[in-house]
Amino acid sequence: MKYIIKDTDLRVYKLSESCIFKKNNERHGQLSNMASGFPIKVNNVSIKTTEALYQACRFPHRPDIQAKLINEISPMHVKMLSNSHKIDSRPDWEDVRIKVMKWCVNLKLAQNILSFGEVLNSTGSKYLVENSSKDNFWGAIPDSNNEHYTGQNALGRLLMDLRQKFQGSQWLDLLYVEPPEISNFLLYNDEIKIIDERLNYIKSLVKYWKIEHKIILKHFDEADNKFYNLGLKINGQKGLF
Numbered sequence: 672m673k674y675i676i677k678d679t680d681l682r683v684y685k686l687s688e689s690c691i692f693k694k695n696n697e698r699h700g701q702l703s704n705m706a707s708g709f710p711i712k713v714n715n716v717s718i719k720t721t722e723a724l725y726q727a728c729r730f731p732h733r734p735d736i737q738a739k740l741i742n743e744i745s746p747m748h749v750k751m752l753s754n755s756h757k758i759d760s761r762p763d764w765e766d767v768r769i770k771v772m773k774w775c776v777n778l779k780l781a782q783n784i785l786s787f788g789e790v791l792n793s794t795g796s797k798y799l800v801e802n803s804s805k806d807n808f809w810g811a812i813p814d815s816n817n818e819h820y821t822g823q824n825a826l827g828r829l830l831m832d833l834r835q836k837f838q839g840s841q842w843l844d845l846l847y848v849e850p851p852e853i854s855n856f857l858l859y860n861d862e863i864k865i866i867d868e869r870l871n872y873i874k875s876l877v878k879y880w881k882i883e884h885k886i887i888l889k890h891f892d893e894a895d896n897k898f899y900n901l902g903l904k905i906n907g908q909k910g911l912f
């Protein structure tokens with residue numbers, strides 16, 4: 672099922688059917704954009720959280736603000752800092768923010784495919800819902816008993832969509848992340864292009880195999896070379912896995 676998000680779309684989620692996430696250190700907290708441990712690299716710039724990446728995308732024409740957001744350690748401070756510069760947001764921000772968020776969470780998975788993939792898998796088929804006290808756009812607001820959550824839950828729905836793709840047969844395609852189709856998608860004045868993590872994924876598997884199975888190392892060395900050559904050939908092309 673696809674989670675197409677429309678502005679008028681309020682939904683009600685039952686606690687018993689949902690994985691509710693809020694704080695990083697609570698259950699399912701790793702689904703939050705504020706969660707650390709899922710670093711991202713874009714145009715060779717290291718970014719600590721999806722929150723920092725998402726907020727930096729508000730200001731493509733202000734690399735100075737992007738740098739402040741990216742260098743900020745606390746993701747909550749990132750959000751507050753971004754809020755303080757809201758007036759400088761790209762003029763079409765409201766129209767493009769869902770596409771940007773989708774790209775951010777895709778990248779979180781592509782660059783942390785085993786760890787974040789495990790987080791997504793651990794939620795089974797439950798609804799994913801960001802618990803927010805006041806934001807019923809990205810999240811959903813609990814009732815007084817914390818039993819029902821009402822909101823558009825845009826972030827949760829993007830994550831459910833991502834989980835569904837991750838659990839499908841084409842999941843390796845998620846390693847090939849195309850930028851959202853929007854103008855001026857820039858980091859530090861440089862255009863953000865396709866991010867292809869397929870070769871890195873293969874290398875990480877080969878590294879894992881070498882550590883875990885030293886005894887059959889020579890076979891994997893041979894495979895490593897083959898994969899590496901394959902990787903060089905496939906670099907930049909879609910759909911070859």
Ligand SMILES: Nc1nc(O)c(N)c(N[C@@H]2O[C@H](COP(=O)(O)O)[C@@H](O)[C@H]2O)n1
Nearest residue numbers: 704705722725750801803806809810826
């Ligand atoms: N931790 C937290 N506190 C809140 O009050 C929130 N609204 C959220 N939601 C997250 O904030 C990001 C969206 O920011 P904008 O409102 O678009 O500036 C996004 O990561 C939501 O998941 N989180």
